[in-house]
Structures are given as C-alpha cells and as structure tokens.
Amino acid sequence: MVQVTISASGRKSSLASDLPVVLDIPAGLDSATVEDVKAAFAAKQKLTLKDEKKSLADDTTLQNAGFVDGGELQIKDLGPxxxxxxxxxxxxxxxxxxxxxxxxxxxxxxxxxxxxxxxxxxxxxxxxxxxxxxxxxxxxxxxxxxxxxxxxxxxxxxxxxxxxxxxxxxxxxxxxxxxxxxxxxxxxxxxxxxxxxxxxxxxxxxxxxxxxxxxxxxxxxxxxxxxxxxxxxxxxxxxxxxxxxxxxxxxxxxxxxxxxxxxxxxxxxxxxxxxxxxxxxxxxxxxxxxxxxxxxxxxxxxxx
Known part of the structure; x- marks a missing residue:
C-alpha cells in the first residue's frame, strides 16, 4: 500500500474545495499508477507532481514518476x-x-x-x-x-x-x-x-x-x-x-x-x-x- 496526498493546483473550483486529501492506494509504489490514483479520487483530471506543470500519463507508475510514499500530488480541474x-x-x-x-x-x-x-x-x-x-x-x-x-x-x-x-x-x-x-x-x-x-x-x-x-x-x-x-x-x-x-x-x-x-x-x-x-x-x-x-x-x- 502507498499513501498519496492530493492537493489543488491552479485555479480554485468545486473539485478542489475539499482538498488536500490523503488517499491509500492498495498497491505498491512500483506497481501503483496515476490511473489508480485517479480512480481512488474518482476524478478524470490532470495530475502532476507537486510544484511541476507536466501532467502524468495514466499508465505511469508512481515510482517511475519520482513519487515517494507519503508524498504529494497536485490535481488541476480541467472542467467538463x-x-x-x-x-x-x-x-x-x-x-x-x-x-x-x-x-x-x-x-x-x-x-x-x-x-x-x-x-x-x-x-x-x-x-x-x-x-x-x-x-x-x-x-x-x-x-x-x-x-x-x-x-x-x-x-x-x-x-x-x-x-x-x-x-x-x-x-x-x-x-x-x-x-x-x-x-x-x-x-x-x-x-x-x-x-x-x-x-x-x-x-x-x-x-x-x-x-x-x-x-x-x-x-x-x-x-x-x-x-x-x-x-x-x-x-x-x-x-x-x-x-x-x-x-x-x-x-x-x-x-x-x-x-x-x-x-x-x-x-x-x-x-x-x-x-x-x-x-x-x-x-x-x-x-x-x-x-x-x-x-x-x-x-x-x-x-x-
């Protein structure tokens, strides 16, 4: 299991009103993907590493993205x-x-x-x-x-x-x-x-x-x-x-x-x-x- 903190990036929206939030992903750091994080958060939005602008592809593992257990990802509301x-x-x-x-x-x-x-x-x-x-x-x-x-x-x-x-x-x-x-x-x-x-x-x-x-x-x-x-x-x-x-x-x-x-x-x-x-x-x-x-x-x- 890996722990992820989700915080808001960019403009504020209803999506970000309850952020930050801590998620527990039922997979290891080497196998958990960005798509797993999105599924846990139940949102189809742009995810980035904290303080970075480049979005993460869904099939990127958290380990390959440079994420560490207990670290933080930022979510940007892309609208409808x-x-x-x-x-x-x-x-x-x-x-x-x-x-x-x-x-x-x-x-x-x-x-x-x-x-x-x-x-x-x-x-x-x-x-x-x-x-x-x-x-x-x-x-x-x-x-x-x-x-x-x-x-x-x-x-x-x-x-x-x-x-x-x-x-x-x-x-x-x-x-x-x-x-x-x-x-x-x-x-x-x-x-x-x-x-x-x-x-x-x-x-x-x-x-x-x-x-x-x-x-x-x-x-x-x-x-x-x-x-x-x-x-x-x-x-x-x-x-x-x-x-x-x-x-x-x-x-x-x-x-x-x-x-x-x-x-x-x-x-x-x-x-x-x-x-x-x-x-x-x-x-x-x-x-x-x-x-x-x-x-x-x-x-x-x-x-x-």
Whole structure:
C-alpha cells in the first residue's frame, strides 16, 4: 500500500474545495499508477507532481514518476470532459453535412443552378466516402489511449474539418467554376474520364491502405488495455506513421484533380498537424522501446 496526498493546483473550483486529501492506494509504489490514483479520487483530471506543470500519463507508475510514499500530488480541474470517440465523431460529421448541402442545393449558396461536371461528381463521392470511412473507424476500429479531453477543445479540434474541409472545400469545388460548362473544366484533363479514373484508383489505394494501418494499430492493443507495441508491416517498416502518409497522399490527389486553393489550404494544414503528431509518436516510440525500435523515417518514406 502507498499513501498519496492530493492537493489543488491552479485555479480554485468545486473539485478542489475539499482538498488536500490523503488517499491509500492498495498497491505498491512500483506497481501503483496515476490511473489508480485517479480512480481512488474518482476524478478524470490532470495530475502532476507537486510544484511541476507536466501532467502524468495514466499508465505511469508512481515510482517511475519520482513519487515517494507519503508524498504529494497536485490535481488541476480541467472542467467538463468529453470522450475522444465523441470528439472524432463530431469532427467528421461536419463535412458529411456541409458537402451534401452545397452539392445538392447550389441555388442557396451560388444564387443559381450548377450543372455538375464529372470532376465534381468524383470529388463529392471521394469526400463523402472518406469521412464515412473515418466515422466507421472511430466507432469500430480505433482504441483510444486517453479516455477524455476538456469539452472546450471540441470547438478547436472541429474547426479544421468543419471550416476548411467542410465550408471552404465544398464552396470552392461545387461552385460554377468547376461546372460542366466552365472553361476551367471543359476540354481539359479535368474532364477526361481516364485522368479521373487514374486519380480515383490512387486515392482508393490510399484510403484502403490507411484503413489497413489503423487495423494493424488496433490489433497491437488488446481490448481494455493501454498496452503499446512496435508496429510492423505494411508501411510501418518504412515510417512510424504510415497512416498519416497515406492520408496525405489521398488528399494531394484531390488537390491535383481540382487545382483548388481551398483543397491545398486544407491539405497543407492537415500536413502540418499530422507532421506534428507524427514527430511526437516517433519520439514516444523511441523513448519507450529504446534500441528495440527499428530505424525508420517519421512520416514520409526515405525523406522525413
């Protein structure tokens, strides 16, 4: 058994009104984790060592965190929480609502009817299938290492998909500029079925490959655990995050098909975020597995 004192950190709240409190954790210092402390306190909040700002991961043992028996942890009230699964569902549902509205009701948004080109048909189908796939993965494939996040973050996280991938992309590609009678489309490669089929084939390969990498990651983590293991095979032998690589290539295909500034902005922003996440994942893999982790690039084979 290990004894832990919980005190308040940061702003005062109703959560901290009864602090400090002393908890007895029915496990040894070398096996008791931060999650055990949270369970004993019955709160999903940020825990830190006293006078430190960095939060402690749930699976960190108290011993590895540098805690001593009878020591003190500080808890910070992060406010209302929401599950990561719910956040993902909300993020991806935005484009699934916005794109059909702009595609099927052009008079509302452009002031007149739009005779859709073959390119617009293809892009619409690709966008809808992509985000339906993301919703499917969120519900049936992904296993989340973190259960919740602050509710306020959902607005920040959704902005990329709702504003750039939803409003921005949809308004641009379903506009009269890309209609069947537009000089930007008529008689160009963007009106050539062979070009569109070739792009679709590459895009479909990327989507299926992205799904496969997500399934590989899912199978590394048994149900009900936060266990991590080194992923191998299908892209993982080249980079740490092939799921991001396939995602990027799929969206670059859409950019090349349309030439739309909106699609490039959405894709470039996504590359920035995915690159940031990829570097963090790569560092965590190397830190956790040390010399066992094979040499591989971060996100883009042979380059980065």
């Amino acid at each position: 929480q929401i599950s990561w699964r719910t956040v993902f569902i909300v993020e991806y549902v935005g484009p699934l609502i916005i794109h059909p509205l702009m595609y099927h009701f052009p008079k509302v948004f452009y002031g007149g009817s739009v005779q859709h080109s073959l390119l617009q048909h293809y892009v619409y189908a690709m966008v809808m299938l992509h985000f339906f796939k993301r919703e499917f993965e969120t519900v049936f494939v992904h296993r989340f290492s973190h259960g919740t996040m602050p509710f306020a973050y959902i607005f920040r996280n959704s902005a990329h998909y709702h504003l750039l991938g939803g409003l921005g992309l949809a308004y641009a590609v379903y506009s009269p500029t890309y209609s069947s009678s537009s000089p930007y489309i008529r008689g160009t490669i963007r009106d050539d079925p062979k070009f569109l089929w070739a792009c679709t084939a590459i895009w479909l390969f990327c989507e299926l490959s992205n799904l496969k990498t997500h399934v590989i990651l899912r199978n590394l983590r048994p149900v009900g655990t936060k266990k991590r293991a080194i992923p191998y095979g299908y892209g993982f032998n080249l980079v740490s995050t092939p799921n991001y690589f396939f995602e990027i290539v799929g969206w670059i295909v859409v950019c090349l098909m349309t030439g739309s500034y909106a699609s490039w902005v959405f894709t470039a922003t996504g590359i920035y975020f995915m690159g940031t996440w990829a570097m963090k994942k790569h560092r965590n893999y190397k830190k956790e597995f040390g010399k066992e982790y094979p040499r591989r690039k971060i996100m883009i084979p042979f380059i980065f």
